[in-house]
Amino acid sequence: MKISKQLSKILISASFFLFVLSAQAQEVKEIWSEIEKKEIENTEQKNDIGTSINTDQLEGVKVKLSDENIVVDQNIDNSDILLAGLFDPDDNDLNLNMWSKTDGIKIKKLLEQIQSKNLSSFSERLMDVALLTNSYIPNQNFSLYEFENFTLDHLIKKKDFDLVEEFIQKNSSIKDKERLIKHVADYYLSLNKIENSCSAIESLSLITDEYLTYFKIYCLITQNKKDEAQLLFDLNSEQDSLNDFFIKKFEVLMGYEDNNFIFSDENVLYFHLSHKTDKKFLYYPSVESEEFIWKYLSNWNLLKNLKDFNLSDIDQVKFLEKATSEGIFDEKDLLNLYKKFQFEIDDLINYEDAVKNLSDYEGRALMYQRFLLADNLENKLSLLSKLNNSFENSNFKKSFDDELSKLLKKMDKKEIPLKFSDFYQINLITEENRKNKIKFNNEVFHQSKVLNYFLNKQSLPKTQKLTDNLLSKMKKDKNYSFNFKDVVLLQSLRADGIQIDQIEELSQYKSELNSEIDKMIENNESGMILLKLVEIIGEKELNELNSESLNFVIEIMNRTKLISLRNELLLEILPLKV
DSSP states (O other), rough: HHHHHHHHHHHHHHHHHHHHHHHHHHHHHHHHHHHHHHHHHHHHHHHTTTTTOOOOOOOTTOOOOOGOOOOOOTTOOOOBOOOOOOOOOGTOOOOOTTTTTTTTHHOOOOOHHTTSSSOOHHHHHHHHHHHHHHHOOOOOOOOOHHHHHHHHHHHHHTTTTHHHHHHHHTTTTTTTTTHHHHHHHHHHTTTTOOOHHHHHHHSSOOOOOHHHHHHHHHHHHHHHHHHHHHHHHHHHHHHOOHHHHHHHHHHHHTSSSSOOOOOOOHHHHHHHHHHOOOOTOOOOOOTTTOOHHHHHHHTTTOOOGGGGGGGTTTTHHHHHHHHHHSSSSOOOHHHHHHOOOOHHHHHTTHHHHHHSSHHHHHHHHHHHHHHHHSHHHHHHHHHHHHHHHHHEEEEEEGGGHHHHHHHHSSSGGGOOOOGGGGHHHHHOHHHHHHHHOOEEOOTTTSTTHHHHTTTTOOOHHHHHHHHHHHHHHHOOOOOOOOOOOHHHHHHHHHHHTOOOOHHHHHHHOOOOOHHHHHHHTTTTTHHHHHHHHHHHHHTTOOOOOOOHHHHHHHHHHHHTTHHHHHHHHHHHHHHEOH
């Protein structure tokens, strides 16, 4: 029976394949005609440089080249080879030679150290500028391919998919484009946006990656192009490049089999195919589950059975809170989970006392339930404030920011009690406060209208006049003392050409750079200096840096004339924002 069934399947498959070939004979003929034409063109082009390498191939089919056909010139001058990027060097006070004078070995060593860190937001900003600025490749010990790999690693780790897509669009010739496309395709598939995944893959004129080949076949099936999917499948079958898991799933997707229960969570596509080919698919994630699984389950609405979660399992609930903070799990789903906790009536009434005896996540569940029962605006705001503080104390601030804003938007701004006005303004996410509106205060130098200069809203002469007036006023005020923030602002103004009389505190906070940094500044090694700044700031947000580290960073930026980036830093740490 088994032999008969296999023979039957072979005959059916063969008949189907002959039918496809017959129906598309003219199309296939045109394809091969076009390929032959390209081969001739390629041969003519290659003959001009003394080689005859033929790399044309059907999409998804890999062709190996013998080493004897590959000629490598070890003496090629790389000094005028541009790195893939997004930013014009002038945008951040850099130039095309930002890497030229630095030994590639030193760059690689520092990049490898940085890769192991979870960078803060400003460190990531500096890395974006360092790796995504159009510039020449380092002159020694660093190939274009190596540099591109570090850039791709950074983009993938950063998970800013808008930035990734922009990079792909502007740098279509990068060697390892398939790795980024795979990253984008997986991302959209986990978001239940198959069309976007397929669109990303279609941007590739040639596919050599096995995983993307499977993805391409699946896309053709979803686009109701089963004949093309079968043809691509058969071509790859002849190369023995299809694994058993995909073959089984392909049979169900094409309608040759009704259903199967083979499961794999090796990657996003396999997990998705496991889901789409199993009519009774059911999956419960665990603390150890990969990030993409949580995102997939959430966006494909497969986390309905939260009632089955073990709410007494601390690790599991805490993982959900962490996943929410990282954008994997939806904030609303987390709040719905909190509603499923069981509390006594007395605990809800006397929640302030009850919270003291509960774990942090149980306390958050209790406060959220109490908020839903609150009977007046002041009580609601008090509970939201305490709930928000609890998230912050557990380093899960982003687990509640969007939902908190939505809850605040439902309240009448005119009725907000005065003592909660700051809480309301700070946590209400609107276009206005997303821009971090600055409130000026001319009684404090680092909060004064001098900041307009760093916002590019004030000329240097006007800034000089305003600085003179403010300093004169503050020197006469015996109660005013210049603090650290005043001093770093004064030092930056002086670095830009503002004349400043001697102030005692300026020497108090003077920062001496080490010889290594001094040498980099003298050699105009601005790319390496950016990496050094990332190393100094590391995983700390700017408001977490001590005054010594901040002063050191700002002094380097002043000396290197990284004005735009320095201004971003100053506007982050100095002004009063509302």
